[in-house]
Amino acid sequence: MNADSYGPSIERTLFSPGEIAAAVARLAREIARDCAGQPLTVLGVLKGALYVTADLVRGLSRLPDGPSAIELDFLVVSSYGNSARSSGEVRLLKDTEANITGKKVLVVEDIVDNGLTLQYLQSLLNGRRPAGLRSCVLFDKPYNRRVDVPIDYVGLVAPDEFVVGYGLDYGESYRNLPYLAQLRPWVFSK
Ligand code: IMP
Numbered sequence: 001m002n003a004d005s006y007g008p009s010i011e012r013t014l015f016s017p018g019e020i021a022a023a024v025a026r027l028a029r030e031i032a033r034d035c036a037g038q039p040l041t042v043l044g045v046l047k048g049a050l051y052v053t054a055d056l057v058r059g060l061s062r063l064p065d066g067p068s069a070i071e072l073d074f075l076v077v078s079s080y081g082n083s084a085r086s087s088g089e090v091r092l093l094k095d096t097e098a099n100i101t102g103k104k105v106l107v108v109e110d111i112v113d114n115g116l117t118l119q120y121l122q123s124l125l126n127g128r129r130p131a132g133l134r135s136c137v138l139f140d141k142p143y144n145r146r147v148d149v150p151i152d153y154v155g156l157v158a159p160d161e162f163v164v165g166y167g168l169d170y171g172e173s174y175r176n177l178p179y180l181a182q183l184r185p186w187v188f189s190k
Contacts, residue, residue, distance in 0.1 A: 006174060009187045015156055015180040020138075020166055023155040024052060027136060028059030030153055031106060032066035034134070040067035041098055041105045041130075045121065046076045047175065048110030051167040052138040052155070056108060073098040079117045090120040105130040110167050111139040111158065115149040122149065139163065139180065156180075162188075 015023075031040075040060075044053030053074070060066045076094035107125060112118050118135060125133055136153040143160040158180065164170050165177030170187065 006177060009184055011182040011184045013179050013181050014158060014161075014163060015166075017166075017178045019156070020180065021055070023138065024055045025059055027138075027153050027155055028056055028063060028066075031056070031134075031136065032060055032063045035067040035104060035106075036065045037068050038104055039069040039071065041071040041073065041100055041103045043096055043098070043100075043105060043107045043125070044072070044074045045107065045109050045117075046074050046094075048167045048169070049108045049138070050175075052110060053108045056136070071098055071103075075121075077117060077121070090117050092124070100125060100128050100130045102129070102131050104132045104134075106134050106136055109135065109137045111141060111163070112137045112149065112151065113141045114144050114146040116146060118151070119147045119149045138166075139168075 042053065042057055044050065057070055057072055060070060073096045075092065075096045078091045078093055079089070105125060107121055109118055118137070122133065122135065134152040135150065137151050138155040139158040140151065140154045140156070141158050141160060159182070161182045162170065163180050163182060164174035165180045167175055168180070169175045170183060174181070
């Protein structure tokens, strides 16, 4: 499916590819400053954080004063099933392969809404006794938090809407949109 063929279901573009790229570049600079000269294990949370994780580690690698080495790994969680509403139940579908004990770790999430997914991940990973665990979130929706979860790096604040694109899906569609978008209401009633 070509990204343009999604056109009729898009209400509006919220962040353009350029705005997202600028936010990811800024996140990379902030992270590089905090991890300069030290090895860093980056854990991307699939599937949503696929693009941000890839763009972030490439951004980090381009900076002269960033981490001394980057270990990249992924885990897969499911919190929404196929709906636009959070069930509040987080399932770990695939764990990391990296052993993070004693390492500096950065977990990269696509979006935080009620906070339960990130809280689950932080508790899971902190239980493995890393030397440090920081959280990076590309899109923050701070309106409906159910838990107070610490976020070290925030890219962009999204409106209080269900959003898609740049990795984020609705029913496994729209992830490949290069921008962040709001869907037309009829899409949810289909
Ligand atoms: P939370 O547990 O409510 O904070 O939601 C976190 C997870 O729900 C994210 O990693 C996404 O996978 C998904 N999610 C939350 N809001 C949205 C959205 O607006 N669009 C698509 N997925 C979302």
